[in-house]
Amino acid sequence: MSMDLQRFHATYFEESREGLDAMEAGLLALEGGSLDPEVVNSVFRAAHSIKGGAATFGFEKMASLTHVLETLLDEIRAGKRALAASAVDAMLGSVDVLRALLAEAELGKPADPAAVAAVHARLQQELGGGGETKAAAAAEPEPEGWNIAFAPAPSLFMSGNDPLRIIRELENLGPLDVNAKLDRLPGFAQMDPLEACIAWDLGLRGKVPRSAIDDVFAWVVDDCELDIQPQTAGTAAAVATAPVVAAVPAANAPAGGDGSSLPVSGHTGGALINLGGGAVLTPAPLKQVSGGMGPAPAAG
CATH class of the missing domain: 1.20.120.160 (HPT domain)
Incomplete structure (x- = not known):
């Protein structure tokens, strides 16, 4: 390595x-x-x-x-x-x-x-x-939180970036609700580990300056679609957090309630190792995501 x-x-x-x-x-x-x-x-x-x-x-x-x-x-x-x-x-x-x-x-x-x-x-x-x-901009009061829609371009890994690193950096700014949107994810046989297919709905809670969020995304701003909106009382992200799941689910993984997304714990550390775009999944998170596929093979 x-x-x-x-x-x-x-x-x-x-x-x-x-x-x-x-x-x-x-x-x-x-x-x-x-x-x-x-x-x-x-x-x-x-x-x-x-x-x-x-x-x-x-x-x-x-x-x-x-x-x-x-x-x-x-x-x-x-x-x-x-x-x-x-x-x-x-x-x-x-x-x-x-x-x-x-x-x-x-x-x-x-x-x-x-x-x-x-x-x-x-x-x-x-x-x-x-x-x-x-x-x-400095004169405007900071909102109670931010809703962030983050859709990496398929080529994001090729610029040396990793969505999980960005999510971890956001988590350092305040409590973070993380929702993985899987509607662009192809079937397992068609999946290319060098392409980023998962989009993210993120809810960052707390009075965080907009500039701090811009800093986190500065490295990928040309490699993604990004929409950052202040949270108002009615728009705070209500994202359920589940146990840690891997960021590259298996084919036919059960989707969220709307059929397109899956709640992901903000604590993603250790679930995926990404080097040059390659992904390594840990057995337990893989089993959580692929519950619909029958039992996972026992870890050797």
Whole structure:
């Protein structure tokens, strides 16, 4: 397994180097006066891709820095802020630091912590001038909870992401009701373990800032359909929680009351191991999901 991980690491390092080169080329074009929105998009995609991999592999410093970078770029491409020369300059400065962090992750060669902190501070300063949209959002009271409809694209696993990791991160923010929607799930014989087929209705209870939820989904926002709505008194998710069930049920698994969904406990840890999209099911959860198929074989 370590060999596989090392192979994934090598691919990630190579792709990240290419991504940083593309990011630098795009930022230099912007610095030179380019107004092409596709250039901003290309820089955003590079940051987004590097951050997703860094988060998956646990390269925290790279994930943290590219997250700030991505947030700034996302607001620029969405028209929420003008493209300031100082922001381009700060982002160009971050490319060299990201190269140093990549070398730290790959070769164990420590990056200069002062340089990392300085780039963080410059990017945060740019983000701090967020204008009226952020101020208006901050003035709104936080709701009692959030209803989140999360439908991963079939290709979600291929970008190194895992819905269960996202669900666990949401669970860290507050009590979470989890409902797996199985209506897109094919029969067992047609199932492709590299495709994400399960959608999720999630109810997050508690006064959680919307920005914290956006942060959790930032890595997959281009790889899913996502609808986040504040809970009102009448819309709090009433999702029954069952014992832990695996996230890849067997064919003809009994559906929920509406024939399309199955309640899943928020405590999904250990039920599924996902590496490169492959799934490993534990015998007990599999038996719970496949109750309609007769007795499960005894565990060896």
